[in-house]
Amino acid sequence: xxxxxxxxxxxxxxxxxxxxxxxxxxxxxxxxxxxxxxxxxxxxxxxxxxxxxxxxxxxxxxxxxxxxxxxxxxxxxxxxxxxxxxxxxxxxxxxxxxxxxxxxxxxxxxxxxxxxxxxxxxxxxxxxxxxxxxxxxxxxxxxxxxxxxxxxxxxxxxx
Amino acid sequence: xxxxxxxxxxxxxxxxxxxxxxxxxxxxxxxxxxxxxxxxxxxxxxxxxxxxxxxxxxxxxxxxxxxxxxxxxxxxxxxxxxxxxxxxxxxxxxxxxxxxxxxxxxxxxxxxxxxxxxxxxxxxxxxxxxxxxxxxxxxxxxxxxxxxxxxxxxxxxxx
DNA sequence: TTTAACTGTTTACCTGTGTAACAAAGTTGG
DNA sequence: CCAACTTTGTTACACAGGTAAACAGTTAAA
Numbered sequence: 133x134x135x136x137x138x139x140x141x142x143x144x145x146x147x148x149x150x151x152x153x154x155x156x157x158x159x160x161x162x163x164x165x166x167x168x169x170x171x172x173x174x175x176x177x178x179x180x181x182x183x184x185x186x187x188x189x190x191x192x193x194x195x196x197x198x199x200x201x202x203x204x205x206x207x208x209x210x211x212x213x214x215x216x217x218x219x220x221x222x223x224x225x226x227x228x229x230x231x232x233x234x235x236x237x238x239x240x241x242x243x244x245x246x247x248x249x250x251x252x253x254x255x256x257x258x259x260x261x262x263x264x265x266x267x268x269x270x271x272x273x274x275x276x277x278x279x280x281x282x283x284x285x286x287x288x289x290x291x
Numbered sequence: 292x293x294x295x296x297x298x299x300x301x302x303x304x305x306x307x308x309x310x311x312x313x314x315x316x317x318x319x320x321x322x323x324x325x326x327x328x329x330x331x332x333x334x335x336x337x338x339x340x341x342x343x344x345x346x347x348x349x350x351x352x353x354x355x356x357x358x359x360x361x362x363x364x365x366x367x368x369x370x371x372x373x374x375x376x377x378x379x380x381x382x383x384x385x386x387x388x389x390x391x392x393x394x395x396x397x398x399x400x401x402x403x404x405x406x407x408x409x410x411x412x413x414x415x416x417x418x419x420x421x422x423x424x425x426x427x428x429x430x431x432x433x434x435x436x437x438x439x440x441x442x443x444x445x446x447x448x449x450x
Numbered sequence: 451t452t453t454a455a456c457t458g459t460t461t462a463c464c465t466g467t468g469t470a471a472c473a474a475a476g477t478t479g480g
Numbered sequence: 481c482c483a484a485c486t487t488t489g490t491t492a493c494a495c496a497g498g499t500a501a502a503c504a505g506t507t508a509a510a
């Protein structure tokens with residue numbers, strides 16, 4: 133270490149480093165999110181899927197023939213933002229924009245076999261990444277965390 | 292509502308909408324983070340501080356005379372990224388870059404009185420925003436959530 | 451003294467997002 | 481049937497937040 137670790141000046145109070153930020157859920161949520169997101173990228177490697185592409189592919193497989201508008205709504209982003217994501221997945225032959233008989237505006241998103249295979253492999257890698265990153269948390273702790281995060285997510289409906 | 296809610300085709304399995312994503316901590320973390328971040332902005336208004344500026348100011352007040360490198364390290368961002376943040380705070384007269392006697396490279400960040408006042412007001416607004424957004428969580432739940440998020444944050448040290 | 455390291459800064463870039471406009475297609479009310 | 485509205489996918493653009501690389505000035509180490 134190069135310098136004085138912190139140089140907190142004379143008026144260092146005794147409250148053991150407590151910053152206001154440390155008590156804020158939003159601050160801790162962001163810091164935790166950044167750590168997980170960086171590890172996700174590192175785990176999936178240089179040419180792995182981004183988290184959002186992975187999510188999109190996952191939902192396309194879970195709900196085949198979903199439309200882009202529906203998918204965007206599910207992912208909580210704008211339709212316009214989805215275009216690039218679907219473009220990327222289509223370019224990699226992971227899915228296909230297929231015309232829908234009844235409605236010529238929409239294009240159903242149908243995953244290819246290669247898409248399903250790529251998804252399975254990626255899901256495995258993602259689960260390994262989470263298992264490793266959260267190895268110091270018990271199964272119960274992870275369950276609790278998931279439940280609490282979902283509780284926050286429930287606030288989305290009421291705009 | 293306009294259309295079929297979801298158009299999940301014939302092969303709708305009975306697992307009650309469970310998507311792989313819903314079990315992933317990373318996915319839930321991101322969705323929750325986005326909700327909180329949007330509410331933060333809305334709560335602080337058009338010309339309120341961004342979260343990162345608020346964090347920077349908070350740490351400058353908690354650790355007066357901190358340097359930019361130290362602050363960047365604390366915030367988990369690069370030095371270069373901090374320049375704009377400090378520029379903004381200095382432009383608003385919330386803090387000052389002050390020369391340090393022993394080392395002509397560094398500039399100590401010292402909050403002004405106006406900066407402290409603005410911070411107090413903003414902190415109050417931020418706490419109100421969190422109280423309202425998390426009103427359906429008990430104090431114990433919030434404590435648990437904070438503890439679990441900090442547990443994730445602890446993984447940052449080991450790069 | 452030469453070499454290495456650190457600080458703040460600029461610049462260029464990338465990712466993920468939103469907003470606004472648009473044409474094409476569908477829907478609805480008279 | 482027609483006019484008015486709505487929806488879909490798409491583009492163009494802007495912006496926030498962040499990284500990486502280079503730089504000059506300064507300090508520390510060999």
